Amino acid sequence: MQRRDFFRNLSAGGAAFAAANFASAQSWKGDSQQSYVKIEDGHTGPWPHWPFEEIRIPYRERFGKIKWPNGGPLCVYTYVTTEWGGHATLADSKAKFKRDLRTESEQGQYEMNVGIWRAVRLLDKFGLKVSIFAHAGMIEPFPDLFRELHSKGHEIIARPFTGEPTTRLTPAEERAEIQRCTALIEKVTGKRPVGFDNPGGVLTDETPHILADEGYTWMGGLKGDDLPYGIKTRSGKNLVVVGSRHTTSNDNAIFEGRGLRGPTAAFEYMKDIFDAYYRLGMEEYPTAFNYGIHPHNGLIPERTSYQERFLDYMLRYKDVWFARCVDVADYWTKNYMKA
Numbered sequence: 304m305q306r307r308d309f310f311r312n313l314s315a316g317g318a319a320f321a322a323a324n325f326a327s328a329q330s331w332k333g334d335s336q337q338s339y340v341k342i343e344d345g346h347t348g349p350w351p352h353w354p355f356e357e358i359r360i361p362y363r364e365r366f367g368k369i370k371w372p373n374g375g376p377l378c379v380y381t382y383v384t385t386e387w388g389g390h391a392t393l394a395d396s397k398a399k400f401k402r403d404l405r406t407e408s409e410q411g412q413y414e415m416n417v418g419i420w421r422a423v424r425l426l427d428k429f430g431l432k433v434s435i436f437a438h439a440g441m442i443e444p445f446p447d448l449f450r451e452l453h454s455k456g457h458e459i460i461a462r463p464f465t466g467e468p469t470t471r472l473t474p475a476e477e478r479a480e481i482q483r484c485t486a487l488i489e490k491v492t493g494k495r496p497v498g499f500d501n502p503g504g505v506l507t508d509e510t511p512h513i514l515a516d517e518g519y520t521w522m523g524g525l526k527g528d529d530l531p532y533g534i535k536t537r538s539g540k541n542l543v544v545v546g547s548r549h550t551t552s553n554d555n556a557i558f559e560g561r562g563l564r565g566p567t568a569a570f571e572y573m574k575d576i577f578d579a580y581y582r583l584g585m586e587e588y589p590t591a592f593n594y595g596i597h598p599h600n601g602l603i604p605e606r607t608s609y610q611e612r613f614l615d616y617m618l619r620y621k622d623v624w625f626a627r628c629v630d631v632a633d634y635w636t637k638n639y640m641k642a
Contacts, residue, residue, distance in 0.1 A: 379592050438463070440465055525544045
């Protein structure tokens, strides 16, 4: 076959494939404005075959409409993890003992015995209230830590016990897991959690409905916007998505994903990201920026100075609203969930 014939055939095949997919995509039926669609299989949403009906503010309506409580251009919500991701496994297929104790101690043990306490000191120093993304399995062996975090005004949110997302469970098992996490947090802190985030931000079609049934008001995970938005659940109780759109803006991404080593390089990288969101908040409409701290990674001694420098830089902006995820969810519910 001649080279030009090969690419001609390839192009024709691609066109046929695209046409078939276009026909399939047109199988949903929408209103005359195509602002809301109803899927033939019963799912609803503004995106073909999307499983949730959403409450969003269209982009062009946001200018002049979106306002944060202090009237500023940017909301920053920070989270700190308390994770122990189960038992790490050695990559060596010939090893007789499979558990990777070195990795487990480097990550989970360091985070829970040293890193998180360094985070407590850091947050106290700057007077910053944050959301604590807690694997529920860590609450039982460290109850004093979580009671102290709660007493200082930090939000304790629910995550599954083992650090494994609920996507591996049946709907009944997922509901039981969420109930188990809820009960433990309430037992230790005296307050039921209202925020939930699966490790990795993944979720099932049932997750929002279960959360709403169990009294939750917000969840993380979805990345379909750089502002919060709502999800309508079957029960009529709506949830706010306070998503982590900014996957580059946490210390895991900086030091592992980007390979940055020193605190100066990390600071300059994060400063550029923060400045970009602040500028967009001034030029477009007030927006939101999410920053994550993983104590086993971002609060080892040589990186602590970076965290201090970056938090100090952000907090110098007096027109930025620094909030916990629950604060963002509550504000959004009261002001922007009527659409």
